[in-house]
Amino acid sequence: MATCEKCWREAGGNPYRYEELISTRPPCTPEESAGPDAGRCPVCGRMTLHQHCGDCMACGYKHPEPIKIKGIPLNLVPSAARAAEARALAQGAKEKP
Numbered sequence: 001m002a003t004c005e006k007c008w009r010e011a012g013g014n015p016y017r018y019e020e021l022i023s024t025r026p027p028c029t030p031e032e033s034a035g036p037d038a039g040r041c042p043v044c045g046r047m048t049l050h051q052h053c054g055d056c057m058a059c060g061y062k063h064p065e066p067i068k069i070k071g072i073p074l075n076l077v078p079s080a081a082r083a084a085e086a087r088a089l090a091q092g093a094k095e096k097p
């Protein structure tokens with residue numbers, strides 16, 4: 001579960017204080033938890049996409065993971081390395097029986 005942005009802010013970024021907040025008070029609304037920069041969820045239509053991780057705090061929609069090559073998000077892989085990787089993948093596909 002993504003962190004609650006509202007509680008996190010009120011805890012001043014202190015993880016112990018944060019744990020205390022979320023365990024001792026009624027849960028915040030999904031809108032509050034998603035943060036002031038939350039996005040609109042494509043599934044439930046609420047402004048509840050968590051501002052950092054992109055997961056919906058209301059319906060449980062999961063933001064798709066970015067495509068990664070060897071653990072590096074594709075948009076950060078230098079294009080030459082990406083091209084080589086694509087060639088290797090294509091060759092691997094051909095070699096399969």
Ligand SMILES: [Zn+2]
Pocket residue numbers: 004005006007008022027028033
């Ligand atoms: Zn909260």
Ligand SMILES: [Zn+2]
Pocket residue numbers: 041042043044045046048056057058059060061
């Ligand atoms: Zn949703």
